[in-house]
Amino acid sequence: MFSESPSVKKLYERLSHKIKVVSQNIDDKVQSAITDRVSAPSDNLNPPTYLDEMLILQTLKTIESKAKDQIEQSDKSWS
Structure with a gap:
C-alpha cells in the first residue's frame, strides 16, 4: 500500500470491493x-453472425x- 493511514486503507478496501x-x-x-445464446434454438443454418457478435460487444x-x-x-460521494 501507499500509506499506512487508516483512511487510505479504508478507501483502498472499499475500492477493491x-x-x-x-x-x-x-x-x-x-x-x-452466453447461456441465452447457447440455449436458443439453433441449427447449422443459423450460426452466430457478425451482428450477434456486434450485439454482444455493444x-x-x-x-x-x-x-x-x-x-x-461513488468517488464523488467520497470527496
Whole structure:
C-alpha cells in the first residue's frame, strides 16, 4: 500500500470491493448472454453472425460504461 493511514486503507478496501463487485456483475451478465445464446434454438443454418457478435460487444461496452459511471459517482460521494 501507499500509506499506512487508516483512511487510505479504508478507501483502498472499499475500492477493491467495488472493483470485485463490478467484475462479478460483468462476468454474470456475460455468462447469462452466453447461456441465452447457447440455449436458443439453433441449427447449422443459423450460426452466430457478425451482428450477434456486434450485439454482444455493444452490450459489454454498455455494461463497462455503466460500471465506470457508478464508480465515478461513488468517488464523488467520497470527496
